[in-house]
Amino acid sequence: MKKIVLLFTLVIITKATYCQLQGQKKVDSLIAVLKTTKQDTTKVNVLNDLAYQFRGNNPDTAIYFAGEALALATKLNNETGIIYSYLIMGIANKNLGNYEAGLKISLEALKLCDQQLVSEKAIDKSKILNLKAGAYNNLGNINEEQGNYSEALKSNIAALKVRIEIDDKLGIASSYNNIGNIYGDLGNYAEALKNFFAALKIKEEAGDKKSIANSYNNIGSTYYNQGQYKQALEYHLIALKIRKENGDKSGIASSYNNIGIIYDDEANYAEALKYHLASLEIMKEINDPQGIALSYNNIGLVYMHQNDNEKALEYFLDYLKISEEIEDVTSTADAYINTGSIYAKLKKNSVAAVYLNKGLLLSKEVGNPEIIKAAYLSLAKIDSAQGNYKQALEHFKLYTVYHDSIFNDENNKILIQSQMQYEFDKKESLANAEQKKKDAVALNQKRIRNYTITFLGVLIFAVAIIAFILFRNNKHKQKMNMLLQRKNEKVETTLAELKSTQSQLIQQEKLASLGALTAGIAHEIKNPLNFVNNFSELSTELVDEFLETTDEKERKEIGADLKLNLQKINEHGKRADSIVKNMLAHSRTGSSEKQLTDINKLCNEYLNLAFHGKRASNPGFNCEMIKQFDNNLPQINCVTQDISRVILNLIGNAFDAVRQREIEGESEGVAYHPTVTVITKSVIPNQSAHIGTSSHHHIIISVKDNGKGIPSHIKEKIFEPFFTTKAAGQGTGLGLSLSNDIVKAHGGEINVTTEANNGSEFVITLPL
Amino acid sequence: MLKILIVDDEPDVELMFKQQFRKQIKSGEVELHFAFSAPDAIAYMGTLNPFDLVMLLSDINMPGMTGLQLLEETKKVYPHLRVVMITAYGNPNYISESQRLGADGYLTKPVDFNELKQRILELN
Numbered sequence: 001m002k003k004i005v006l007l008f009t010l011v012i013i014t015k016a017t018y019c020q021l022q023g024q025k026k027v028d029s030l031i032a033v034l035k036t037t038k039q040d041t042t043k044v045n046v047l048n049d050l051a052y053q054f055r056g057n058n059p060d061t062a063i064y065f066a067g068e069a070l071a072l073a074t075k076l077n078n079e080t081g082i083i084y085s086y087l088i089m090g091i092a093n094k095n096l097g098n099y100e101a102g103l104k105i106s107l108e109a110l111k112l113c114d115q116q117l118v119s120e121k122a123i124d125k126s127k128i129l130n131l132k133a134g135a136y137n138n139l140g141n142i143n144e145e146q147g148n149y150s151e152a153l154k155s156n157i158a159a160l161k162v163r164i165e166i167d168d169k170l171g172i173a174s175s176y177n178n179i180g181n182i183y184g185d186l187g188n189y190a191e192a193l194k195n196f197f198a199a200l201k202i203k204e205e206a207g208d209k210k211s212i213a214n215s216y217n218n219i220g221s222t223y224y225n226q227g228q229y230k231q232a233l234e235y236h237l238i239a240l241k242i243r244k245e246n247g248d249k250s251g252i253a254s255s256y257n258n259i260g261i262i263y264d265d266e267a268n269y270a271e272a273l274k275y276h277l278a279s280l281e282i283m284k285e286i287n288d289p290q291g292i293a294l295s296y297n298n299i300g301l302v303y304m305h306q307n308d309n310e311k312a313l314e315y316f317l318d319y320l321k322i323s324e325e326i327e328d329v330t331s332t333a334d335a336y337i338n339t340g341s342i343y344a345k346l347k348k349n350s351v352a353a354v355y356l357n358k359g360l361l362l363s364k365e366v367g368n369p370e371i372i373k374a375a376y377l378s379l380a381k382i383d384s385a386q387g388n389y390k391q392a393l394e395h396f397k398l399y400t401v402y403h404d405s406i407f408n409d410e411n412n413k414i415l416i417q418s419q420m421q422y423e424f425d426k427k428e429s430l431a432n433a434e435q436k437k438k439d440a441v442a443l444n445q446k447r448i449r450n451y452t453i454t455f456l457g458v459l460i461f462a463v464a465i466i467a468f469i470l471f472r473n474n475k476h477k478q479k480m481n482m483l484l485q486r487k488n489e490k491v492e493t494t495l496a497e498l499k500s501t502q503s504q505l506i507q508q509e510k511l512a513s514l515g516a517l518t519a520g521i522a523h524e525i526k527n528p529l530n531f532v533n534n535f536s537e538l539s540t541e542l543v544d545e546f547l548e549t550t551d552e553k554e555r556k557e558i559g560a561d562l563k564l565n566l567q568k569i570n571e572h573g574k575r576a577d578s579i580v581k582n583m584l585a586h587s588r589t590g591s592s593e594k595q596l597t598d599i600n601k602l603c604n605e606y607l608n609l610a611f612h613g614k615r616a617s618n619p620g621f622n623c624e625m626i627k628q629f630d631n632n633l634p635q636i637n638c639v640t641q642d643i644s645r646v647i648l649n650l651i652g653n654a655f656d657a658v659r660q661r662e663i664e665g666e667s668e669g670v671a672y673h674p675t676v677t678v679i680t681k682s683v684i685p686n687q688s689a690h691i692g693t694s695s696h697h698h699i700i701i702s703v704k705d706n707g708k709g710i711p712s713h714i715k716e717k718i719f720e721p722f723f724t725t726k727a728a729g730q731g732t733g734l735g736l737s738l739s740n741d742i743v744k745a746h747g748g749e750i751n752v753t754t755e756a757n758n759g760s761e762f763v764i765t766l767p768l
Numbered sequence: 769m770l771k772i773l774i775v776d777d778e779p780d781v782e783l784m785f786k787q788q789f790r791k792q793i794k795s796g797e798v799e800l801h802f803a804f805s806a807p808d809a810i811a812y813m814g815t816l817n818p819f820d821l822v823m824l825l826s827d828i829n830m831p832g833m834t835g836l837q838l839l840e841e842t843k844k845v846y847p848h849l850r851v852v853m854i855t856a857y858g859n860p861n862y863i864s865e866s867q868r869l870g871a872d873g874y875l876t877k878p879v880d881f882n883e884l885k886q887r888i889l890e891l892n
Contacts, residue, residue: 526877529878530878530879531780531784533878534788534878535784535787538787538788564783565787572780608831612829615829619865620865622832622833624832625831
């Protein structure tokens, strides 16, 4: 995770450097030009330049402008404009994590370049070659982020070749830099350093201070990756010095970041925090959200290493929030994993698993093997901590799969081939190839050994002990095997039984709540049926009267009454029908289709139903019901009957609470007015407090009662399955637990606040 | 002229009673008034000569103040007024509670209007 941080830092700095410092001024001046130019190639260039400015921090905007440029360039047959817009879109898509799209577009750009180069038209060859190198560069970067290091290497070497051809000094340096990065990814630090120094040499010749500082930075990071902290610090401090001389704010922030990481590794946490916080401050100043995200992550890591888990969690959650805001999928995945790891340390293993699995899911989406690796590792550690050794082993196996896929022999072979393509280093390449093979294999073995020892410690130890014991005593081994076998079977059957019991209980809970509804529904149905019967009886009498009388006026009157009655019969018949439909919908299991639901209507309906239900079993029951529904409440896409159940559950609990207080108060003769309030509100927050639902448009449903409140020692248990304060047979204890599950499944949450003798409030939050 | 007050939150109850008693209303034997909540009923009763009203017919299950509470209040202020409870619930608790509070009758829905008519006309 730290390695990733560093590499990202390297990549980001190049982006941030361009965007932030020249950033806003450049954008403003470009937009000004945009307003005045005609529909010509100048405009195409301006649009592309604008897009380029946004490629790092606002890739969507970059794609938009590049798209405009592309459209106009196509109209004008401006080939270079078209290719350049493809290049920028390639970069922007990469930054959004749309690797496939990025690759496709970059390959298209490459194709166009080649077309241009062989065409008869008079073109600026060097310009096209420049773009071609850019396309290779994109392909290299995207493949690197996907972990396809051999492809990445090939592309970057191709870019290097083109740049040498057109003697693009800075481009050459940039390619050396990229190649160095990839070797760094592969753990081949010797080659990485070689390339970084090569890049540095050229940059020093060119005198570009900022670029030189970047090279020193990369060298420092490579030394860091080799564990040579002294050298690493040395080079990072040089980079920092140059950046300070230059006033390169984002560079300074990056150096602070990297130095902080070194101190963190040396367990000098005070210094580490100092540097990271300084870095964070600058990142905030220059408004670099990716930099801010990184800083949060690094600070979180320092706290984690100090075992200050609470503080670490705070920062990781901030990391997660920002990563999500800037839609950086890789960072988001990383943040989920770090947050999950902290929750595991806080012993909140189920929450931890949720975060880790989310992180795993995202990292698979992105296809970044480094993060997937990290996720599996963390999951393995959690499993191990929880004693799920089988699962720990599974997760660890997956970790090694990803680990090996990056380092396997196949890749090594391709690597060697790529190296041979160095035109000006063939001899060294051959020699290097051999050395590299040995290094890689040794490194590979060392790595596997290290990880095995460090992270599989407990598991291997346990397995070793058992193996040792078994080896020593055959009979004992057999006996133990048999015992374990039997125990396993027993555990499995018990598990199966528990699962079936659990589902039975859940079914019972559903039926129980259905039962509660039935009483209310019976009342509801009886009324319309009454009317149907009464009006039809009346109508029969009216028909008799009609037939008896000859008075025209009276006949007209009776006729009118008859018609009215028939309409009423129809009305009430339909009413009964819809009530039955509702009841069926409530009892139906398994239908979990989401549909747009009017929450206000739901609350109203179920408030009435619940009231009648309670009344039926408690005749003296009375309660004031206050409804405050938001007229502008948007409809929510949800599983209607599930949410209905939740609302019914909360309202039912509220009624129980006030009933309880009423009964207890009767003996004391105190005046008490049971009140249940249901409020719905649409919330569009303008400040972000937490991750998850609260930072987006959501609705809240509040059910408040003025009962006795919930004692604090009970409050933390109420969402636990089977926990109930009611007498045996009065409640299943599953209501709140199921409700919580349902709301969570919709991406929301239930929160409860309570005050002794004042009552409780349950607030459901549901995202749109 | 028998003045009768009917209290029920269901609006169609009015139509039904009016049709059931149309002959009696036409002939002037009976005058029906309707209130759709207990507080409304109490307010209306306050506007009348206490001895004008001969019968109160009330649903038990109404939101807010219930029919039983109305029964209790009414009996306090107008002890002579006959109060008959009408309800969808044939709940023994309700029956005993109504009796305890002094109800003069208890009818379950669907109302047997013939019996009701008889009862009312007996009052004459």
